Amino acid sequence: MERITARNLTNEELFYGHKACGGCGESLAVRLAMKILGERTFASLPAGCMSAVSFIYPNMAFRTNAIITPFASTGAVAAGVAAGLQALGIKDTYSVGFAGDGGTADIGLQALSGAIDRGDQIIYFCNDNEAYMNTGIQKSGLTPFGTKTTTSPAGANLPGSTTMKKNMFEIVAAHDIAYAATASVGYLEDYMMKVEKAKSVKGTSYIHVLAPCPTGWGTTSEITISLAKEAVDCGLWYLAEYEDGEFKLNKNPKEFTPVENYVKKQGRFKHLKDAEIKQLEAARDKKWEKMRRNWVK
Template sequence: MIKLNSRTIQNEELFYGHKACGGCGESLAIRLAMKILGERTFAALPAGCMSAVSFVYPNMAFTNNAIITPFASTGAVASGMAAGLEALGIKDTHTVGFAGDGGTADIGLQALSGAIDRNDQIIYFCNDNEAYMNTGIQKSGLTPYGTKTTTSPAGKNLPGSVTMKKNMFEIVAAHDIAYAATASVGYLEDFMRKVQKAKDTKGTSYIHILAPCPTGWGYPTEITVSLAKAAVDTGLWYLAEYENGEFTLNRNPKEFVPVEDYLMKQSRFKHLKENDIEVIKAHRDKKWNMMRRKWNTK
């Protein structure tokens, strides 16, 4: 298999001309995924940033077949598309869902669970920017502790969000899915490798991508990729895979970069006090202790 990188990936653009904010991590992830999946891809996108910026007639950003689904139905619509293609005898295609964190971990969880349970031949991408960005930056089930959003305000008595991110990757893996992975737009070769792996998998695949949002996170547009890399290097995001009933950590740093370097570059975390940061570190360390004990490492 050819190693996918900037030199070997195809030049043809299948997702371009969108109206997303400068520095949008989601649009970068979709652009690269489409280059790997190819033009014979059928995509389902729920209400969210990517459907809002990609389906602006007459400047459609997708050159392949794509449809906007009801907010809760990405998994169900993608499953129906795959079934329809099979019934029509149309071969050599891929069916994908591109949904955000709210459309995946909250309102879309039931439809995704059903698709995995049926082992439908789809690839589901969760573009996780850690809040409902399209509708005004509201908290989702994947918003981290301490995040200031319009529905989790920070003040004298509250640090912002008081809950941790759902363990969405492990929730998906608990279905004994054919293939699941986490990724980050800060480690693009790792992401591209996982898209290719999902493309080659028989059955349902799921890729959960950390995709920074300069508007909702509050940072300069030019640091999206470096910030996504820092999330991994601080241990606040991890790169892993699940297949054949086993978890594998793809990156296992001996030491973490200080979390303050990552958090303080974002206005959504500027209010955090020292004790709030200690809560975040403690949660990170507990998670990594579990992963290092129970998961395979590379």
């Protein structure tokens, strides 16, 4: 099968006409995934940005079947849809969950864990914009250290969020899932390759894609893609896969671009002092030392 690239990607739109903010990385991730998965896709979305901007009567941004799930239940609902399709004998379909970072790493973790444990035939996307953006920019388990949100304020005594991002990719891999991957809308062909690979997986697959939010990150809409790329290039995000019991790095930079350049472009980080940026760099270096030592390159 010919690999899908930007040059041969279909012009057919299965997710369009939504009301997302300009420059929304999450909507781009969903749009591209739907192009690759095709019209026989059944989407489950919890309460969050993508359901809020897609299901506005009388318009519907999905051209395929899609349903809003309870916030905690994306994995369970997607698994139920897959079971229903199988029971009805409806073949050549995909049951897909699109959830945000809070709906995956916090509120929806139990349902996702159960689906992976059962090996349900679903593809689960975590569209990670690093906070609960739809409800007013609150901290989630995937909010980075030093991020200013409405529930992790920055001031004289606090740097913003005091915790590092929850290691969701490795939490999922610890289930010995059939396939898991990280991606970024800054590296679109890598992302599309991973969606294409997930289509052929027998069992549960999981794709965790970094998707900047101009509103919550305090950035202009036109730098969404370059910022998502810079997150990878400075080492604060990585591109990797887990399959057949092994981790694999898809990109292993010889050197990183400056973390300071990345964070200072964003309003949510503008308060950070040099010492706090060094904390981010130290955590990055520790993580990369482990990956380079233990993962296939």
